[in-house]
Amino acid sequence: MISRLSSAPRLQIHADAEAMIQAAAAAFVARAQAAMDAHGRFSVALAGGGTPKPLYELLATAPLRDAVDWLRVDVFFGDERCVPPDSPRSNYRMANEALLSKLPIPAANVHRLHGEVDPARAALAYEQLLRAAFRREQPRFDLILLGIGDNGHTASLFPGCACLRESERLVCAQYVESQHEWRLTFTRPLINAAAAVWLLADGAGKAGILADVFGGAYQPDVWPIQYVAPHGGDYEWWLDRAAAAQLPDA
Numbered sequence: 001m002i003s004r005l006s007s008a009p010r011l012q013i014h015a016d017a018e019a020m021i022q023a024a025a026a027a028f029v030a031r032a033q034a035a036m037d038a039h040g041r042f043s044v045a046l047a048g049g050g051t052p053k054p055l056y057e058l059l060a061t062a063p064l065r066d067a068v069d070w071l072r073v074d075v076f077f078g079d080e081r082c083v084p085p086d087s088p089r090s091n092y093r094m095a096n097e098a099l100l101s102k103l104p105i106p107a108a109n110v111h112r113l114h115g116e117v118d119p120a121r122a123a124l125a126y127e128q129l130l131r132a133a134f135r136r137e138q139p140r141f142d143l144i145l146l147g148i149g150d151n152g153h154t155a156s157l158f159p160g161c162a163c164l165r166e167s168e169r170l171v172c173a174q175y176v177e178s179q180h181e182w183r184l185t186f187t188r189p190l191i192n193a194a195a196a197v198w199l200l201a202d203g204a205g206k207a208g209i210l211a212d213v214f215g216g217a218y219q220p221d222v223w224p225i226q227y228v229a230p231h232g233g234d235y236e237w238w239l240d241r242a243a244a245a246q247l248p249d250a
């Protein structure tokens, strides 16, 4: 099966979820160091969902925690539910509990999406913050982490959402019918400008949708992850064998 994606990802397939997370954590540390060597700092956008949580926990634990100069890391979020930061549904809360609160990282380096304020205002404020932080019109993250839902959504780019068509804005507020809630999300132009985009997925429950979006028809309004195609950046899928079971040569 050949990928019909406009930018085919490099597949990083590991025996199980634990091995995948360990390899991704080691690669995260290497990428952070490479970015710092190249331009002094490392900018990363974290994903929500359950899959990256063990990655965050591993990065928060020695020896990996001590292998990164966290003073030179700038942390952002690729999406957020419109809830307060102490909500159990908050992506910030999960990342803070699993990783950020355990690191010697200055609070000023951590930039959360404000899910507790008016969604349109929160999206605009984050976009302005990004443009100021990157000091350029088109911010280029060193690394954006993503997950995938079994309906093909990624970040909070859900099937059929108007924000899928966004070509100017970096961050959008979107009412997601299927979730009955407002979300804040990075847009396609921001994701695709990144130096690296990693999709993390594990478990048999992700095998069908991964095979569909990899080898099926190109229909990104149905499977929004198909819009991910970093131009001039690396695109990698970090998978365990169960998630990769229906991909070619897996």
Ligand SMILES: O=C(O)C(O)[C@@H](O)[C@H](O)[C@H](O)COP(=O)(O)O
Pocket (backbone or CB within 6 Å): 047, 048, 049, 050, 051, 052, 079, 080, 081, 091, 146, 147, 148, 149, 153, 154, 155, 156
């Ligand atoms: O806020 C979120 O929930 C997300 O950022 C979302 O896009 C997530 O990455 C996928 O739904 C996969 O979630 P799992 O890792 O829990 O399968």
